[in-house]
Amino acid sequence: MSTPLTHEQRTVHFLNRTSFGPTRETIQRAKEIGIRAYFEEQLAPDRIPDTFVEEKIAALKTMRLSSRELIELYPPPQKARDQATGMAPMQGPRQVILELQLARLLRAVYSRRQLYEVMVDFWSNHFNVFAAKGADRWLTTSYDRDTIRPHALGRFRDLLLATAKSAAMLFYLDNWMSVAPNSFLAARAPNLRRRGINENYARELMELHTLGVDGGYTQKDVQEVARCFTGWTIRRPRGEAEFTFEPRLHDNGAKTVLGVPIPAGGGMGDGLKVIDLLARHPSTAKFITTKLTRRLVADDPPAAIVGKAETAFRQSDGDIRSVLRAVIDAPEFFSLEVYRSKVKKPLEYVASALRVTGSETEITHQLLRYLGRMGEPLFLAQPPTGYPDVGSSWVSADMLLTRMNFASDLIGNRLPGSRVRSDAVGGADAVARLIAPDSLSSATRAALAETEGRDAVALLLAAPEFQRR
């Protein structure tokens, strides 16, 4: 193995991977109590006071409302006109999604529970829901608050089940419409719009949420899993938007999933059996830990570290905290091979820029639009894969240009609602130390020498060093 990382490098590396970027304060704290103790603190987010960001979130009214309240209070524009409520254009469902985006970015920048926010981001992307699809415009707020966030550091099986029962996922992957053709209602209600099996959720459940595409399932398994989940539906997507199991839509016949027989008459238990089967399947342990180490360690994570995470996943029955400990405790985590190897995705780039400069921001449309142009509009990944997590996906000419333009707009205080701390503006040197403790490349130092004041800080944020974490 090559030269070990210095203490300074280890600290910055650790914070780059377990938070949305180091700040002066977090570096100091991690040095004071040590990386391992800092990590344990982060694993217990409930014990970290977080009033500063929670007060900002509290100002976003939609974040507290139930799906039903959101549907009533933020109707689609057409309905709003019918009711003559005279709403401003940014009201209605667009406002709901906007506040969700604002909250996500605010937390990424300001929350002190950084590891928790990193994991929320990871799982939201893993169990992706496209917030602009129909009723999901009102369902994604609850999905984030009541489905993902409570389980982000919990047990994988509980998280998987929560997503399976969430109105947002049931709607996004169409399972709420999937009906056994031989079911009670399909046979007796000739006008029922939903009359047959829909495979969409069953397929993505195995391909993307658990086993992985090469995880050992067949088209027949997709069909059988779809039968198991018939009747897992939503009362009314645009009204009582809650999960319900409707036995009169369920296929009560016997099924076989991945070679395991599921006897007839299981009712809702069929789906629960599938969840357990998939959550504990060896392919799932491998697939999930590969993806998690891709996020935390390297695009192509070393086999040794994936192996350790996989063992921890299996031995702890999918306890996410145990898996995270196994990753951080593996010597490969601090190896030079993976140091600074990850390209920041847009959310990581924008949040880390705001954090490293100590910026004050209310997060505005303009800021969110930059995220969109960099390729990561929050909650708006249309395909169920979510956003990619490998560097080459985020480095096109256009994306680099957008990052450069963002850096100069931010540092030039040309982003409405955002102000860079004045000592950051004067201190390209101090910012440089937070970005690259082991000194910048000679090219970056040369370029810095040609720029002054604000331009120097903008240049640092636009430089290749700051594109990686």
Added chain:
Amino acid sequence: MDGARRLFLKSAGLGFLALGLPPAFLVRAAGAEQVARGKVLVVVFQRGGMDGLNVVVPFKDHAYYKLRPNIAIAEPGSGAERGIDLDGFYGLHPVLAPLKSIYDRGHLAILHAAGSPDNTRSHFDAQDYMELGTPGIKSTPDGWLNRHLRETARSDSPFRGVALTAQTPRSLAGNAPVLTLSSIEEFRLRNENLGQPLQRLYAEASDPLFRQGANSLFEALAMLRKLDAKIPASAGNYPMGRFATALKQIARLIKADVGLEIAVAEIDGWDTHVNEGGATGQLANRLKELGEGLAAFYQDLGDRIDDVLLLTMSEFGRTARENGNRGTDHGHANVMFAMGGRVRGGKVYGRWPGLAPEVLYEGRDLDLTTDYRRVCGEALTRHLGQNDLSKVFPNFPRTTPLGIVT
């Protein structure tokens, strides 16, 4: 910054400046301006799996109507809600009317029961396979369009391969430099002070990913600055939306002669599992945007259409039978369009496999009778002069051309 460090940075900077920057990119940018009117291949990827059976409808195959009691497109006849007769067997979806005159002029060819032969019904695998050009093999490092560019180094223009998409599509990704733009107008650096220093430091970056990305960025910026006044305005009547906007920008790049050889655009929203609709509805809305966009592009190009070949493709077709939600699930073979001045159009190509239960692929989908690589290969050889397809489509046997491209 403290004085000593500032001084150090200054001197390091001077040392670097003394090395100078190779002005090659400027020389080449100026040269590429004179690139002759070249041939251009435009690839339109329809993400989500288009339901080809409702786009080019086999109305004489009676199994079609049995399989789709709620969403079928009616046989041609009188009325707007009916298919448009193409050849007595196939009918075009009624909202694709703007394409009919192009078909009649012989500049639009249709290929049915075509696509990728792999049987995956995963969007993501199927898209990857199709874009990599190696169905069934995921480890292929680059896309088929990129391999074509790599194997035919015709010019140094940064605009040889351009994607007008949010992210670089797999088909165009690889070692040959390509450009991804969302808009020509917004493609400029907002703080000009940073241009020179950023260009220098990225040129020196030890990180090849960033070096290459920035290299195409700065070359393209330089070229666009020079071309700014010369890019003609659009002549087509483009509809709203990202797809048509992408085609509009592609047409401008074609007319500006910047050395464009391959362009990629995308149109998504084809994953019609629920309430697909028939002559109107969800699929019809997507087709309206597609058809009006293609027709506007055709009109906009005027006689330049002779240099252009546009191909459409989607990762798979959809189940022959409608599902329980008046939609369709992931299927297999599909429809492709080829549009251009040198297309032998006005004809539906491809052997029709039928829709009877016993001939359906895996008992549920339209069977595949033409591998999409056949038509892609024909486009590369006949339109772009690619002599060796073995590097572009490894493991794909040589086939006789379909004769779609003259």
